[in-house]
Amino acid sequence: MELTAIPGVGEKTADALQALDDPERALERGDVATLARAPGISSGRAARIARGAIRANYDDPGEFVATPRAREIYQDVLALLQERTVTDYATHRLETLYPSASRARIEDIRERTRQAMDKEPAAEVLDALDGVEPLSEPTDRRIRDRCLATQDAETYAHARDVIPEVSVELVDNARKLSELARGYATVVVLDESFARTDVDGDVRIEPDALENPSAVVPERTLGFFAHNRDRLQAAARVHRTAGLDPSCDLDSLETALDRLDTDGAVRGDEELDRLTTAVNDIDAAVSQAERVANDHLRDAIEERDVTIDGTDLLSLVERGAGVDSLLQRELADEYDAAVEQARDALVETLNLRETEAIARRAFGDDPAYPVEHDEEVVNRLRTELTAARDRRATRQKRELASDLAGMRTDCQQLVECALELDVDLAISRFARDFDCTMPTVGGDGFTIEGGRSPLLDVAFEDVEPVDYEVSGVTLLSGVNSGGKTSMLDLVALIVTLTHMGLPVPAEHARVARTGELQYHAKNQGTLDAGAFESTLREFGELTTSISEDRPVLVLVDELESITEPGASANIMAGILEALAERDATAVFVSHLASEIREVAETELAVDGIEASGIADGELLVDRTPVKGRLARSTPELIVEKLADENVAESDFYAGLLEKF
Template identity: 65%
Template sequence: MDLESIPGVGEKTARALSELDDPERALRTGDVAAIATAPGISQGRAARIARGAIRLDHDDPGGFLATDRAREVYRAVLGLLKERTVTDYAAQRLETIYPSPRRSRIAEVQTFAREAIEREPDPEVRDALEGVEPLREPGDVRVRERCLATTDAERYSEAAAAIPELSVEVVEDAQGLAELARGYSTVIALDESFAGVTVEGDVQVRPDALENPAEVVPERPLAFFARNRDRLQAAVEVHRAADLEPACDLDALEDGLSRLAEDGTVAGDDELDRLTTAVDDLDAAASAAESAANDRLRDAIREQDVTIEGSDLLSLVERGAGVDSLLSRELADEYAAAVEAAREHLIDALDLDPGEAEIARRAFGDEPTFPVERDEDAVGRLREELTAAKERRAGRLKRELAADLADQRAGARQLVRDALELDVELAVARFARDFECTMPEFVDPDEVGSAGGDTVGFAIEGGRSPLLDEPLAAIDPVDYDVAGVALLSGVNSGGKTSTLDLVASVVVLAHMGLPVPAENVRLRRFDDLHYHAKTQGTLDAGAFESTVREFADLAEGGEGSLVLVDELESITEPGASAKIIAGILEALEENGATAVFVSHLADEIREMADFDVTVDGIEAVGLVDGELEVNRSPVKDHLARSTPELIVEKLADEARDGVATNGGAAVTDEGEPEPVFYDRLLEKFD
């Protein structure tokens, strides 16, 4: 796939996308999470890029939503789907599903949707999805206690590029290697020429190090898992709750994650914890041991009666001896006990093993002094020994854990991807259940539609508009089918606009490849949807001209279009409107478009059109307590009565029954009501 051929992708974005592991797969499948990992691409932009790539893949020209109202309907139904997602990813992923006229694209999404609506939205799965997010790259990982060494400049550049986590040093010989070993815990020599060289310190000769970076820098894979630990654990929970087939061994992944701390270090190893604590607590423990020894010795001196003869005191003074000599002579046992207590305190406080304890004992010498002072050199040697042991232990554990997790990386990525995609599926499943949806059936235009005739438009059975702000149970189901061009008449507030919204919603969702809110739907594939909402007030001359031009363009190339228009007569005077609408309908009929025009001038338009216009009607069956009682499903080939006619008819009936208070009926000798004012008004509607 030529990345720059994707709509909205320029040279800079194409370079960013090319850095993905498999950009073509991500773009073709609409993997928003993967696309968003490209440098400088947000999740929202990733969705737009994915949509462009999908259009390119299906040779989709775009523009299916040809008017503002059509786009509003799409955003509304898309919003209803997005409301049913848990993750931000799923909401963005749904942005890649758009209405298309292309058979291949519709079929592709339908395959996904048919599987999705079989999913059972489980609250436990929804809860688990709360913690799932797209995986993050760990960013720069730097390891300062290890380095790479080489004698070759070219090898230096190769190493720096392959393992940027470590410093790379150039050395000339074994002496240079030895100097590095004094500054780093571990030196990894890349040149075979160093094999057999004996150098003090941890020096490893690894000519193959660049081929196995995870062994040299286990922090690299560990950083990935550490940064994404919570997300991976949530994805594991989703797979278990939803009984999904996992892309990796869930138990092995969980075991590896349980051994990994948030900072990328190994967790749960008692020996490493002991060494880490010993290094951290060494200074404090040495000070405490020193204080304990001095307290004990001070108490011993305070309790001890020391007698020194004059000749002895003179001898000590002449030799320049001080308290140390006095201690050695008079309090040797007490001093030895105090020092031994200090050594044991240090060993116990740091939980040292026998080898470490031997070094620790040297921190307090046998020569009597007061106060007792630790040997800083000995403490430093103990620190070096503990630190080296800790690093060796940590390194080995990191390598083991990295080896366990390295093979899980691809599976872990797929695990999260599948969990996120499940959220998309469950959103579709919830939408389908909430609105009692079904998968629509597309038919070829040359087949005979359920309404009869030579063309197929749409046929909806038991449809409920998802755009109505009412509980589903409170919405009356609507049956409506149109083949060709039709006028839709009906009473005010009878549901004509809601019927257009239902048709638009069904057509948009069907062309998205998704289930539609109806019991059954058959329709043709439309090239585009032109939905014109009711205008507010009469348009000025310029706006009127623009509207007529738009319909002129549509009339010339409207074959394959669905045109929905709500009360176009409001654009100008009623007499002129009827003529204009009749002319538009004639052009659409000639071009084979499917159209529904809602109008209160249906009778006048029918009179002016030069073909037999179908007029359907949403019929009010009467007034109940001042409220219209309406049959929401349009009646085919029926001009619906207006609200004023129903009201006048009601008044006439009341007058005949002697209920009317104004224009009361005169009654003949035979008891029959005479024609009254209301009857004369009713005659005008005939």
């Protein structure tokens, strides 16, 4: 996919997207969360880029929502869906759903929607989804216990690029290689020429190491899985709870993850734990061994019956007077026993095995008091234990990394499946919360049966269901606060959802395929000359843009407010005539329906939202429009009410009624 071919993606944005591991895949999936990780790309920008890629894929011209009010309806729909997500991913992912004029796009989403509506948004599944996030790479880390070695400058440069986590050293002889082996637990040599070189330490000749970096730096794989462990475990819980077919063996994955520490270290290996504990405890163990020896020797000195009183001897010894000779002459056996106890204590405390012989040399045979360790021997013991620990850790890391490396793609799919389930469950919850059904796409105009808008400021269960059907151009009349604007909102909502491929809040709905939704909200007050001219230009462009290939649905709320009432009726009649000539579908809400119909040269359909009367100051309204009926106005209903209630003034009110 050519990134710059995507609408809204220029060279700068394309360069930012190239920083991702697989931008093409993210674009194909509409993966907003991944796209938003590109440098300088916000979540909102990522959603627009993803939508642009989808439109390009479906050859969709876009711009279905053609007016500010139409865009508001779409944003309201999107918000209702996003409120029903658990993960941030699903929230962003839903932004790639948009109303489209493309048959293929609508049908593809409708197919997914049908499957989503069959899924049960059980509470335990939603709980399991909490904690699932897209997998991400950990920050770069340095590995300091091993290095790469080569005598070739080009190989050196290539190695630094391929495996930046470890040091790369230039060596030209065995002496320098030996120096590296003393400074690093493991040296990986990239040149075959060193194959016959005899060097002490863990030196590995691996000319092909750069072809498999994970073998040299298993921390790369382990770091990825450790960094994403919680997300993977959460995704596994989602699959188990929801009964999904996982892309990998969950038991094997969870067992491997249990062996990982948060920093990517391997846990659960007894030998590695033994060596790690020994390295960590060596100083404390040496001090403890010294105390054991000195306590034994002190007790022996105090209790020993020698030429001088034991207490005096102890005093002399503590002042350092003739210690060596006194110990050699009087306490040689006791000193040997004390040293042996120190050696045993050190070996036992550190649970030493292969390095036991070194540890025993930490306390010498020459009598001295107090007994002290040989620092040079202890340092050697520390070096040997550290090297053994690091070698063991590296082997364990390589083995575990080898097991996990082959699971990476499957784990990516595991998480993606869980995240996409959240998208599906948001659709399912939307459909269930608002009693939605899948609409039929086709025919002319629209038909709505038992439609209820979730956008009203009342509880959804309290919304009165309405029916409405329009084919062609129609004027919608009705009393103030009778629900005319709410009816337009409901129509716009259902048309928008239908072209998003989503279910609609109605018992039944049929919507003609539409290329553009023109919803013009009510203007506040009369427009000035410039705004009035601009509004007329918009309708002029609209009427000339309608075609069989791109049908338009026009919803207009009280356009008469743009200018004086008399002129408004003439203008609206002209607009409706032009729309009728082009076989457009349009609903114009107006209080001037009667006047418009009178001046129009084409017969215009008029529907009415009827009020049966007034009770306690409130209108009694049937909010389903009556076909072919001009609804009475609120003033007429009030005059009629007064005529019925006031017998004395009945003639006055009767006269007023005749004016309507």
